[in-house]
Amino acid sequence: MDYYNAEDVMKVTGAGKSLSYEIIRKLRNSFEKEFPDAITIQGKIPKWYFEETMKNKKGDEKNDSRNEENN
Numbered sequence: 001m002d003y004y005n006a007e008d009v010m011k012v013t014g015a016g017k018s019l020s021y022e023i024i025r026k027l028r029n030s031f032e033k034e035f036p037d038a039i040t041i042q043g044k045i046p047k048w049y050f051e052e053t054m055k056n057k058k059g060d061e062k063n064d065s066r067n068e069e070n071n
Contacts, residue, residue: 002047003044003047004047006021021043027053028040030053
């Protein structure tokens with residue numbers, strides 16, 4: 001399984017180092033809730049989970065702006 005660390009998150013998101021660590025922390029917490037038996041590594045997040053979560057966030061933002069236009 002491949003993982004993203006803070007430097008990878010910085011490259012993908014354009015965020016600073018401290019924000020990248022915060023993103024990883026939040027994603028790891030939600031990952032642990034969804035997959036309680038999974039083993040996690042501090043300071044890293046599985047690539048597939050990061051990409052899936054960030055893709056869904058972008059989709060939510062697009063849906064929100066469409067909903068606002070229709071109202």
